Amino acid sequence: MRREDREKLIVSEAVRFFAECGFEGQTRELAKRMGISHAVIYRHFESKDALIERVYDQVYVKRWNPEWEPLVLDRSRSLKARLTQFYIEYAGRVFDYDWVRIFVSSGLKSYGLTERYLDIIRTKIIQPAALELRFEIDPDAVPCPPSEEEQELFWGLHGAVFYIAIRKYVYGEPVEINIETAVRNTVTTFFNGIENAAPNR
Numbered sequence: 001m002r003r004e005d006r007e008k009l010i011v012s013e014a015v016r017f018f019a020e021c022g023f024e025g026q027t028r029e030l031a032k033r034m035g036i037s038h039a040v041i042y043r044h045f046e047s048k049d050a051l052i053e054r055v056y057d058q059v060y061v062k063r064w065n066p067e068w069e070p071l072v073l074d075r076s077r078s079l080k081a082r083l084t085q086f087y088i089e090y091a092g093r094v095f096d097y098d099w100v101r102i103f104v105s106s107g108l109k110s111y112g113l114t115e116r117y118l119d120i121i122r123t124k125i126i127q128p129a130a131l132e133l134r135f136e137i138d139p140d141a142v143p144c145p146p147s148e149e150e151q152e153l154f155w156g157l158h159g160a161v162f163y164i165a166i167r168k169y170v171y172g173e174p175v176e177i178n179i180e181t182a183v184r185n186t187v188t189t190f191f192n193g194i195e196n197a198a199p200n201r
Contacts, residue, residue, distance in 0.1 A: 012058075014051055056113045059099055059102055072124075087161050091161065130154055133150070133153075133194065161183055
């Protein structure tokens with residue numbers, strides 16, 4: 001097997017291994033599962049941390065769609081319509097056994113991957129959405145960074161959508177629902193609450 005192909009295979013197997021065992025899983029056990037010697041892994045990756053970094057790139061970075069950023073800022077559509085589209089597409093990318101379990105495991109074991117990913121969500125989705133909501137409510141509002149309270153509203157929305165995946169892939173609940181419908185309902189409920197809180201909008 002070519003070196004490049006072997007490296008891709010190790011990463012692919014590591015994704016599923018860490019999803020099942022968490023990051024405390026040992027690379028020796030991963031090698032055993034793959035039917036290769038432990039040393040083979042370290043011919044391709046200088047350390048377990050280096051392998052975890054490649055897993056992060058494979059599972060998180062490569063699934064991020066850069067078109068989501070301009071979508072949130074597209075004022076030709078309502079913010080509700082933009083976020084509905086975003087979360088439907090986002091769920092399609094991340095509602096996945098490996099993605100969800102590695103995300104949770106990383107947060108529990110302080111590998112820093114979760115923090116890095118949440119920073120992407122914060123800067124590319126949460127903060128822009130908070131500013132767009134402010135603009136929809138009051139186009140003449142003085143521009144300034146979104147407050148923690150404004151951002152927390154959208155973290156609540158994000159968490160509500162993501163909790164569907166948590167229930168299914170972490171808690172093992174039989175979530176037999178139409179994900180797109182559930183996302184639409186969640187976003188609609190969020191904006192109904194915003195409208196009730198700002199009756200003059």
